[in-house]
Amino acid sequence: xxxxxxxxxxxxxxxxxxxxxxxxxxxxxxxxxxxxxxxxxxxxxxxxxxxxxxxxxxxxxxxxxxxxxxxxxxxxxxxxxxxxxxxxxxxxxxxxxxxxxxxxxxxxxxxxxxxxxxxxxxxxxxxxxxxxxxxxxxxxxxxxxxxxxxxxxxxxxxxxxxxxxxxxxxxxxxxxxxxxxxxxxxxxxxxxxxxxxxxxxxxxxxxxxxxxxxxxxxxxxxxxxxxxxxxxxxxxxxxxxxxxxxxxxxxxxxxxxxxxxxxxxxxxxxxxxxxxxx
Amino acid sequence: xxxxxxxxxxxxxxxxxxxxxxxxxxxxxxxxxxxxxxxxxxxxxxxxxxxxxxxxxxxxxxxxxxxxxxxxxxxxxxxxxxxxxxxxxxxxxxxxxxxxxxxxxxxxxxxxxxxxxxxxxxxxxxxxxxxxxxxxxxxxxxxxxxxxxxxxxxxxxxxxxxxxxxxxxxxxxxxxxxxxxxxxxxxxxxxxxxxxxxxxxxxxxxxxxxxxxxxxxxxxxxxxxxxxxxxxxxxxxxxxxxxxxxxxxxxxxxxxxxxxxxxxxxxxxxxxxxxxxxxxxxxxxxxxxxxxxxxxxxxxxxxxxxxxxxxxxxxxxxxxxxxxxxxxxxxxxxxxxxxxxxxxxxxxxxxxxxxxxxxxxxxxxxxxxxxxxxxxxxxxxx
Ligand SMILES: Nc1ncnc2c1ncn2[C@@H]1O[C@H](COP(=O)(O)OP(=O)(O)O)[C@@H](O)[C@H]1O
Ligand SMILES: [Mg+2]
Numbered sequence: 001x002x003x004x005x006x007x008x009x010x011x012x013x014x015x016x017x018x019x020x021x022x023x024x025x026x027x028x029x030x031x032x033x034x035x036x037x038x039x040x041x042x043x044x045x046x047x048x049x050x051x052x053x054x055x056x057x058x059x060x061x062x063x064x065x066x067x068x069x070x071x072x073x074x075x076x077x078x079x080x081x082x083x084x085x086x087x088x089x090x091x092x093x094x095x096x097x098x099x100x101x102x103x104x105x106x107x108x109x110x111x112x113x114x115x116x117x118x119x120x121x122x123x124x125x126x127x128x129x130x131x132x133x134x135x136x137x138x139x140x141x142x143x144x145x146x147x148x149x150x151x152x153x154x155x156x157x158x159x160x161x162x163x164x165x166x167x168x169x170x171x172x173x174x175x176x177x178x179x180x181x182x183x184x185x186x187x188x189x190x191x192x193x194x195x196x197x198x199x200x201x202x203x204x205x206x207x208x209x210x211x212x213x214x215x216x217x218x219x220x221x222x223x224x225x226x227x228x229x230x231x232x233x234x235x236x237x238x239x240x241x242x243x244x245x246x247x248x249x250x251x252x253x254x255x256x257x258x259x260x261x262x263x264x265x266x267x268x269x270x271x272x273x274x275x276x277x278x
Numbered sequence: 279x280x281x282x283x284x285x286x287x288x289x290x291x292x293x294x295x296x297x298x299x300x301x302x303x304x305x306x307x308x309x310x311x312x313x314x315x316x317x318x319x320x321x322x323x324x325x326x327x328x329x330x331x332x333x334x335x336x337x338x339x340x341x342x343x344x345x346x347x348x349x350x351x352x353x354x355x356x357x358x359x360x361x362x363x364x365x366x367x368x369x370x371x372x373x374x375x376x377x378x379x380x381x382x383x384x385x386x387x388x389x390x391x392x393x394x395x396x397x398x399x400x401x402x403x404x405x406x407x408x409x410x411x412x413x414x415x416x417x418x419x420x421x422x423x424x425x426x427x428x429x430x431x432x433x434x435x436x437x438x439x440x441x442x443x444x445x446x447x448x449x450x451x452x453x454x455x456x457x458x459x460x461x462x463x464x465x466x467x468x469x470x471x472x473x474x475x476x477x478x479x480x481x482x483x484x485x486x487x488x489x490x491x492x493x494x495x496x497x498x499x500x501x502x503x504x505x506x507x508x509x510x511x512x513x514x515x516x517x518x519x520x521x522x523x524x525x526x527x528x529x530x531x532x533x534x535x536x537x538x539x540x541x542x543x544x545x546x547x548x549x550x551x552x553x554x555x556x557x558x559x560x561x562x563x564x565x566x567x568x569x570x571x572x573x574x575x576x577x578x579x580x581x582x583x584x585x586x587x588x589x590x591x592x593x594x595x596x597x598x599x600x601x602x603x604x605x606x607x608x609x610x611x612x613x614x615x616x617x618x619x620x621x622x623x624x625x626x627x628x629x630x631x632x633x634x635x636x637x638x639x640x641x642x643x644x645x646x647x648x649x650x651x652x653x654x655x656x657x658x659x660x
Pocket of ligand 2: 335
């Protein structure tokens with residue numbers, strides 16, 4: 001009796017889960033299908049999954065267009081730089097927070113936390129002013145510097161929490177064995193923090209890769225635009241190139257998808273191990 | 279040659295350092311106060327005392343991990359107060375092993391040599407030698423996660439001794455092991471001493487470990503040294519009540535008593551029991567011209583005898599623990615519990631009555647067994 005009930009609830013649960021999965025996956029699948037069609041066929045009625053326009057033609061159009069390729073290059077440069085800088089600066093800041101006592105430690109910590117709480121739109125105008133004053137408008141650095149403000153707090157908080165779970169005797173041990181604190185950090189603490197670093201790195205990459213608002217405002221010329229802006233540029237007054245948008249979206253989602261699949265194992269364990277203390 | 283000398287060493291943890299740790303009250307902690315000790319070459323010195331008495335802090339100051347607030351520290355007659363840990367040529371074994379989890383056992387042990395740019399073949403040779411000594415050769419390729427507690431401890435020791443440091447510091451290295459393994463590792467550390475030429479400074483809160491390992495033991499309390507002595511000396515002639523109670527297990531019993539001087543002879547009186555101190559003790563007290571006074575009398579559990587007749591102290595057995603070759607009695611006497619060790623010699627009849635609850639028992643001791651402490655707790659003989 002009990003067993004049958006269990007079985008029934010399992011079946012019900014599965015049905016609900018499948019419905020949710022379909023609901024979540026539908027836009028992605030639709031995007032994928034549309035990206036293989038020609039623009040004129042997308043709104044054909046009745047809708048067909050595969051029609052005579054089905055093929056790689058749009059992808060070829062995207063990948064042979066230097067303007068579109070430039071969007072991808074820009075996104076890769078900015079995102080990679082943000083990930084590298086966030087991790088380097090964040091790791092060192094987190095080490096200081098975890099291992100040292102310094103004046104105003106609490107105050108600095110609260111500032112870092114509160115930066116995250118300010119809506120980004122409020123920061124747009126001040127940053128615009130700063131970036132223009134620094135003569136960085138319409139450069140990679142304009143995006144990299146503003147993205148660091150978004151990604152560093154999370155990185156510092158996560159890594160401080162993670163380092164706090166690692167015994168200080170590890171540092172002591174390295175220093176006695178003949179190394180410096182620098183060596184202890186990069187030679188021991190960082191290698192054993194891989195799960196946390198992967199999850200922080202992924203989050204950072206996604207933030208930089210997907211960012212739209214600042215990228216729109218802080219760059220001006222087409223050759224400095226990133227993918228999210230590039231996709232949006234396809235919407236013009238006279239022409240919505242849906243199939244082009246869809247194939248660019250697919251190509252734009254691909255890196256994140258690949259990273260997730262590749263680091264899945266680390267990502268999940270990083271989320272949970274950082275949660276123990278912090 | 280490696281001597282270590284601590285001259286008037288003190289450590290104060292200021293407010294700023296402590297705010298991070300909410301468990302510690304707000305004012306400054308004097309973790310170590312006026313610590314003086316000269317450690318000879320190849321000596322095995324044990325710092326022992328209850329938790330929080332400043333043992334680890336002292337050790338960490340010798341290592342250079344903790345700044346010295348006041349005083350001078352010499353290693354081989356060179357003042358090292360401001361020297362970095364890596365330049366002091368010391369090694370340390372930590373309580374939780376502090377092995378590098380992402381490296382194999384081989385790489386863990388090789389790490390200090392690599393940092394010192396030792397040639398590769400030399401590293402291999404030395405690591406294998408050490409692995410041989412510690413019997414961990416078969417685990418060299420494993421990661422620490424795959425080792426048992428005892429094996430991890432050996433790796434930690436291996437990493438410490440591989441570069442033949444002048445001084446080997448150990449901070450409670452055995453306290454994470456279970457009792458059986460602890461005894462085994464203790465024996466191995468004793469054996470290790472003969473194999474390597476190093477000065478040892480060993481920290482423990484466990485008096486048995488201190489007694490069995492140390493050439494000399496330093497008993498500490500609240501940051502102050504209570505006594506520096508050989509284990510036997512600390513046991514036979516404790517400097518004060520604290521040392522008397524801390525060294526030896528089960529702990530010494532204390533009674534409020536009166537010391538009475540009659541010429542050059544001394545008597546202690548506890549209730550109706552009057553005992554003449556041993557001649558040697560009398561001579562010491564007389565030489566110091568100690569007067570009659572109220573004292574605390576200390577007697578070790580194994581020096582108390584039961585049911586000898588005559589004027590005895592009376593008590594009731596609350597607990598009796600059968601230990602095989604002896605019975606430990608916990609006897610309620612006035613408001614105190616007195617622990618008495620009764621040897622299980624001869625027939626069952628002889629000791630069976632002591633296994634009974636609420637049994638009345640009389641007990642006494644002789645003048646050899648008495649330790650006399652004044653009102654401040656100092657040993658009057660010392
Ligand atoms: N980093 C620190 N900051 C503040 N107080 C400390 C610190 N380390 C130790 N103490 C204090 O110093 C005293 C001695 O500690 P410790 O040397 O660790 O004792 P033990 O090793 O004998 O148990 C304790 O009161 C402890 O709370
Ligand atoms: Mg300690």
